[in-house]
Amino acid sequence: MSISLDDKLVVAISSRALFDFEEENRVFEAGDAAGYMQLQLQRLDQPAKPGIAFSLIQKLLAFNDTTSQRVEVVVLSRNDPVSGMRVFRSAQAAGIHLQRGVFTQGRSPFGYLRPLKATLFLSTNADDVRGALAAGFPAARVLTESVRAGTNYPAEVRIAFDGDAVLFSDEAEQVFRRARPRSLPEHELTKAAQPLPGGPFKPLLTALHRLQQAGNPQMRIRTALVTARSAPAHERAIRTLMDWKIDVDEAMFLGGLPKGEFLREFEPDFFFDDQTRHVDHAALHVPSGHVAAGIANALLSP
Known part of the structure; x- marks a missing residue:
């Protein structure tokens, strides 16, 4: 075979x-x-x-x-x-x-x-x-300079994801950067019922969901969405996950607050984000990786 x-x-x-x-x-x-x-x-x-x-x-x-x-x-x-x-x-x-x-x-x-x-x-x-x-x-x-993962949750795989340009497409980020920042909440509110296209890490989230559904008595997966979005832009993110029929265990809509301290409380085994400033700060607290996707990274390219 x-x-x-x-x-x-x-x-x-x-x-x-x-x-x-x-x-x-x-x-x-x-x-x-x-x-x-x-x-x-x-x-x-x-x-x-x-x-x-x-x-x-x-x-x-x-x-x-x-x-x-x-x-x-x-x-x-x-x-x-x-x-x-x-x-x-x-x-x-x-x-x-x-x-x-x-x-x-x-x-x-x-x-x-x-x-x-x-x-x-x-x-x-x-x-x-x-x-x-x-x-x-x-x-x-x-980021090899990241803090190592904690040991408080030996029976849980803990993974945290940024939203836009990671789990979701960078549509909202493009609006934020190319239009006035104040237009983003209005844009997302008017499209709240319209699911966002999938980003580069949607396949991983889907695979983790399948792994969790398969079941294992010794291990489980706990996921978190950790995003700079704030209300009312949160609703479209939640509805997108609902449309995908994928649950995350925790969702943090931080409205621009630094993510590192929140991630330290969640204690992920890994965190994924597309923006270097967020990843660099997160690496002071948890294992972190930079996802070089979306307009934020296109603008950084030579």
Whole structure:
């Protein structure tokens, strides 16, 4: 019988997003690729410490059991195959079940997302993330300077999402930036009953919903919408989720307040946002990733 990933939530993740390879990466960034490879080889039997996305991966894999394998994690990395050996050994030492990995030795790996049927791509490389998003895959650049995930909810995968340009399209953000900001509440109020188009992370939210519905007595998923929207613009966001028949456990309409302190209370294993100022502030409190999508990032591009 042929093997397929069709029915799984597939997370493709880079080595530095899963493990703390920052010391080794400094050697690579200094221009010494051979020295980097040699250092990884020297440390082959030294398990790497957990990286920023480790908690998210560990908890998602806990949905697997002896009767059902619902989640697959694949390392998709610019690393060389020699360094890949250390990744697999570090995963084994940490109890992270990895079977598959693609190591491209410096070349962009995001093209392999399609044959992997990836549900999510997490990487520390901004160009790879942009390429993945352009190809239609939920993807985020992991901020390696982020605070690590807390340990208060071992039986819950906690994920927080921004709304516009992440779960939803950036339609509202375009109105906000191209028209007067005061016109946004009126725009959203008049379209409150009209669902927003899906954003780049709608497929991930849908996959998480299916995973939750499949059930697991040991693990559950708790999601939060954390948005700068305020009333009356909140209604369209809620009605959009209702139209998708997807529930989120918590919704925070912060009206421009900094998100970091609220996220610290929610304690997610990961937070996704499209705006760098929000992500940078959130990273002071929780594991965070930048989604380089929508007009906010188009305006930042050279």
